[in-house]
Amino acid sequence: MARLFGTDGVRGRANDQLTPELALGLASAAVCVLGANAETNRPRVVVGRDPRASGEFLEAALCAGLAAAGADAIRVGVVPTPAVAFLTADYRADFGVMISASHNPMPDNGIKFFAAGGHKLPDSVEDAIEAAMEDDQVRPIGAAVGRIVDATDAADRYLAHLAQAVPQPLDGLTLVVDCAHGAASHVGPRAYEAAGAKVIAIHSEPDGLNINDDCGSTHMDKLQAAVLEHGADLGLAHDGDADRCLAVDSTGAVVDGDMIMAVLALAMHEAGDLVDSVLVATVMSNLGLHLAMKAAGIELKVTGVGDRYVLEELRAGGYALGGEQSGHIVVPSVGTTGDGVLTGLLLAARVAKTGQRLADLTSVMTVLPQELINVPVSDKHAVATAEAVLVAVAEAEAELDGQGRILLRPSGTEQLVRVMVEAQTPESARGIAERVAAVVAGV
Numbered sequence: 001m002a003r004l005f006g007t008d009g010v011r012g013r014a015n016d017q018l019t020p021e022l023a024l025g026l027a028s029a030a031v032c033v034l035g036a037n038a039e040t041n042r043p044r045v046v047v048g049r050d051p052r053a054s055g056e057f058l059e060a061a062l063c064a065g066l067a068a069a070g071a072d073a074i075r076v077g078v079v080p081t082p083a084v085a086f087l088t089a090d091y092r093a094d095f096g097v098m099i100s101a102s103h104n105p106m107p108d109n110g111i112k113f114f115a116a117g118g119h120k121l122p123d124s125v126e127d128a129i130e131a132a133m134e135d136d137q138v139r140p141i142g143a144a145v146g147r148i149v150d151a152t153d154a155a156d157r158y159l160a161h162l163a164q165a166v167p168q169p170l171d172g173l174t175l176v177v178d179c180a181h182g183a184a185s186h187v188g189p190r191a192y193e194a195a196g197a198k199v200i201a202i203h204s205e206p207d208g209l210n211i212n213d214d215c216g217s218t219h220m221d222k223l224q225a226a227v228l229e230h231g232a233d234l235g236l237a238h239d240g241d242a243d244r245c246l247a248v249d250s251t252g253a254v255v256d257g258d259m260i261m262a263v264l265a266l267a268m269h270e271a272g273d274l275v276d277s278v279l280v281a282t283v284m285s286n287l288g289l290h291l292a293m294k295a296a297g298i299e300l301k302v303t304g305v306g307d308r309y310v311l312e313e314l315r316a317g318g319y320a321l322g323g324e325q326s327g328h329i330v331v332p333s334v335g336t337t338g339d340g341v342l343t344g345l346l347l348a349a350r351v352a353k354t355g356q357r358l359a360d361l362t363s364v365m366t367v368l369p370q371e372l373i374n375v376p377v378s379d380k381h382a383v384a385t386a387e388a389v390l391v392a393v394a395e396a397e398a399e400l401d402g403q404g405r406i407l408l409r410p411s412g413t414e415q416l417v418r419v420m421v422e423a424q425t426p427e428s429a430r431g432i433a434e435r436v437a438a439v440v441a442g443v
Contacts, residue, residue, distance in 0.1 A: 005126040007306040007412030009112030011101055014054030018109050020061035027065025027097070029132035030113055033125065034095040035071055042146065043071040046091055046114075048084040048154075049099035050183040050241045051206035054109045058099050062111070067146035068139055076154035078206075080183045080242035082339035083158040085118035089336070090157055100183065100241035103218050104413065106211050118336040120308050155187050162191045162342055165334045168349035170197035175348060176235040176248075178223040179204040180216025184242035184341060191341050192236075197348060200230055212239065217246045217327055217340075224252045233351060234358045236344040237327075243307075244327035245340035247347060249358035257327040258289040259362040260347055264329070265298055265321055266364060267350050273320055273333075274298065280313045280322030282306070283407060287422055292365040306412055307338045368404065369426040371433035373419045375440045380410035383443045384417050392439040396421065396432045406432065408440070 004010055010026065012018040035043030045066050049055035055078075063073040071094075076087055081098045088096030096114035104110075113121050113129070121129075140146075175197045179185040185204040192199045202222065203215035215222055217237040227235040227248045234255075235248035247255035261279060268274040279293055280301045293300045301317070303309040307328040314322045314332050323329035328338035335342060351358055377383045389408065396406045404423035411418055419437045423429035 003127075004130045005123075007308065008102070009110050011104070011108060011110035011413050013107050014052070014058065014109040018058070018111070020057055023058045023061035023111060024065035025133045026111060026129065027062045028069040028137055029129045029135075030095065030097070031066060031069035031071045032132045032135070032137060033128045034113065034115060035069075038094045041070070041144075043094040044074060044091065045071050046074050046076055046084055046088045046093045046096035047099070048076045048079045048081075048087070048096070050211060051078050051181070051185070051208055052101070052106055052109055052211055052240075053208035055099045056208075058109060058111070062097055062099065063148045067148055069137065069146065070140040070144055071146045073146060073148045074151050075148065076151045078183055079154060079158060079187065080339070080341065081112070082243055082335055082337050082342065083154070083187070085114050085337045086158055086161055086335060087151075087154055088114045088116070089118040090161070091151070098241065102241045102243065103212055103216065103239040106209055106213065114336075120311060120337060159187060159191055159194065162345060163194055165342060166195045166345050166349055168353040170195040170345075170348050170352050173234070173348055173352055174198045174200070174230065174232040176200045176202060176223060176226045176230060176232045177204075177344070178202050178216055178226075178235065178237040180212050180238050180240050181206040181210040182212065182216065182238060182240035182242060184238040188238060188242065188341050188344075191345065192348070195345055195348070200226065200232065202226055216240065217244055220246065220248065220254050224248050224254065228252045234348065236348070238340045238344075239327075242340045243338040245329065245343040245347070246327045247344070247358065249362065251359050253359065255358060255362055257323055257325045257329060258286050258367070259365055260327070260329060260343060261321065261323050262289055262292050262365045263350055263361045264346055265293065266296055268321055269296060269298055275318055275320040278317065278319045280310050280319055282310060282324050284325050284420065286325065286367050286370055287405065288365050288367045296364070305409060311337065368422045369424070369429045370420065370422045371426070371429040373433050373437040374411070374416045375419060375437050377415055377417050377440065377443070380415050380417050383440060384408060384410045386443045388443055389436075389440055392436045396436055399432060404429065406436065408436065
């Protein structure tokens with residue numbers, strides 16, 4: 001039987017793979033596992049969601065499962081994933097739950113848990129929750145059942161937390177912010193305005209159906225056009241649950257997570273805040289980031305794909321900065337998980353402090369041409385390890401001859417095999433990637 005939890009919680013098509021019955025069962029099992037060491041007999045649980053229509057019934061099911069298991073549910077409404085992590089600690093809750101499928105299309109949804117303090121769960125704890133779903137549970141009755149309450153100050157608490165983390169006022173900067181019709185639609189623009197920026201918000205009117213619909217961090221063209229139209233200093237793009245941030249500089253060029261990490265790492269290194277002169281990134285980060293960090297005297301530690309693995313390395317080494325090319329950036333001194341709005345604030349603050357254009361700040365990194373092709377498959381793990389695919393990868397490595405690299409991996413959240421190639425020219429990267437992708441598709 002396949003493992004229920006993926007690389008970022010439980011995901012699937014809402015009301016199909018991810019049903020209210022499954023949500024209720026997960027909630028009850030989570031109380032047994034994560035609430036076992038609660039300071040009182042009534043664990044307290046923060047519950048947040050993004051604006052997807054399915055989030056409404058999944059929230060109801062989760063809260064029902066929590067209350068039926070004897071836990072009190074604190075509903076914080078539509079807020080970013082990092083807000084749920086922060087509020088889990090700030091409310092001194094025993095654990096937190098976020099209902100979101102991040103950058104996935106609207107019909108999908110997901111459920112992810114945070115332990116006390118707002119930390120993501122290790123695999124062993126997720127496995128324990130999955131196992132507990134099979135156990136017969138004794139349910140409380142009478143006054144012992146849990147209660148469900150709405151936290152009216154949740155967004156304000158999170159915004160105050162962000163405000164304390166901004167190292168430099170954004171006075172004089174004009175920002176275009178693409179909220180992806182997602183969880184950042186309200187708190188994102190408020191956070192940037194509170195820091196002093198003039199904010200032009202786009203895709204900030206969620207209706208439950210339009211989240212990530214041709215907008216946000218996976219569709220950057222609208223933001224690029226808006227930055228040029230308004231003559232903005234930079235643009236910031238979030239995904240559906242606002243745990244990631246990509247940017248656009250004043251020339252309209254896209255600034256990915258690698259470039260953002262390069263800018264922030266150099267700023268922290270300059271200030272003496274980059275612990276042990278280490279930046280943590282994944283195997284997907286461009287070789288150009290490796291070269292830029294080496295030139296600056298910064299060590300790049302590499303993990304597997306997924307912000308949870310970046311987090312594990314950050315916590316293990318006590319490091320100060322890490323992230324992914326996709327825009328998940330983690331600053332452990334401020335938050336326990338990737339926070340897109342925080343990333344946007346820190347990046348804009350660097351522009352404000354230096355007085356330089358974002359294009360000038362990112363020029364420290366030369367990006368090696370990269371081609372990424374996502375190939376839909378029926379069984380991602382079987383396809384990724386098929387002999388024909390392994391042979392195609394070996395042939396590509398021989399062709400690159402040390403002047404680039406190829407990375408092939410199953411997606412952690414979808415039935416896709418991702419083929420990524422870096423080479424000396426865009427044409428070479430594209431050609432090799434297309435040949436390998438064709439083999440993957442044919443298996």
